[in-house]
Amino acid sequence: MSNVAVPSDSNAQEALTEFGNEISALVNRVIEGNRETVTKAADRIRHTLDNGGVVYTAGAGHSLAAVMETFFRAGGLAPVRPLWHADVLPFNGAALSTQAERTPGLGRSVIDASTVEARDTVVLFSTSGINPYPLEIALGARERGATVIAVTSVGASQLAPQRAGQRLFEIADVVLDTLVPSGDASWPVGGTSVTAPVSSITNTVLWDCVLVALYEADPSLPVWRSANIATAGSSNDDLMAHYAERIPEMLAADPARRAAVTAATKSQ
Template structure:
């Protein structure tokens, strides 16, 4: 990646997006193909993350234009909204990720997508490792640069257990501004959300080319949205209990 130290923040973000396209473009297509194979065979896409990576779990679940066959798997302890210090502690606690996967019990033809910028804490590593051990392929949405610069709190990294790695290119420490000594303007959510949007776009194109209908949510805020989603809720609510408070 070119040196962009003197570039204003908007330009630096755009440069990172271009870098992501160049580095991860092929892998994004591979991830779309993997998801299509799973969903076409009535599989579920299990999504996981901790701390601020839970923003990406929300981005994938029950989202306008998103796949209906998505189940969030998570432990309440990793949510930072009511106890931020606890969320950091739980993400580093061995065993939590394995328990989450055991409770969700994913199995082929399911797929797992695990979001973690550093991919070095036990929670996301264990989720990926446990899913892979069940024969469920893992798509890791992570940053190789951030991972190299992070403290290793698990013997392996998230990427070590992934069938496909989507490198978001997030810099170590996440912050992007000011360029001479970054301390604010975290960029991980922007890059991860863009990555996921690209996966969905490639998935849509691939499904259309193969004549496969995808189960997709429609915004509840447009006419007919609730009615269109009712069939999807009926189809998936027993397999995805989080859809109806189960």
């Protein structure tokens, strides 16, 4: 027989209520604390769009979940291109991804191989903001004259060990503070939190806040429609035709596959 105590259903329900309240409070603090910086981020991105530029998004490990949220997303901004390296994706090796984002030179190789220009904006998601991978991308983007927006936890970053001489929030043009606690976990409340990470929630909230600010400034914002509604096809096809040259990931990474996808799309 197991000696592990099983919590009662009432305890679990109370915990869920408390957790929901804590998450709601965190989201509200994030929105209130970033009102000015969200506006600044939206202004920089608006400048990029007005000049025919692209918004690049990057991250490592689970921050790639935020990058995925920005790319080809129903309701999402169309001219977004992900910057990433296969080694920082946990599905390609969990331990490898941690080692890779700490390896000097990898981020530099990603930005050097990119097509980032001065008119573009690079958004970097990194809760700790201390590893070489995101910092090298940020520094390389700034060298090209691009705007750098950091989505990071300033408090957690200040508590984390320095691994690259600087922290992401120190070198970005605009900083969106996720307010994520050190270690990311949020439960239990009031003690040593061990589970329920929150960075994916706050990353998404902040990106959506930027989208709201962009839309309010210009309702003609180029956004994707859900592929699962009847009226999406022509609108999305037009966006792909307009942006695919600068964002080839919209079709396929491999030229042969890209041609096949294009042919299939035209035949529908």
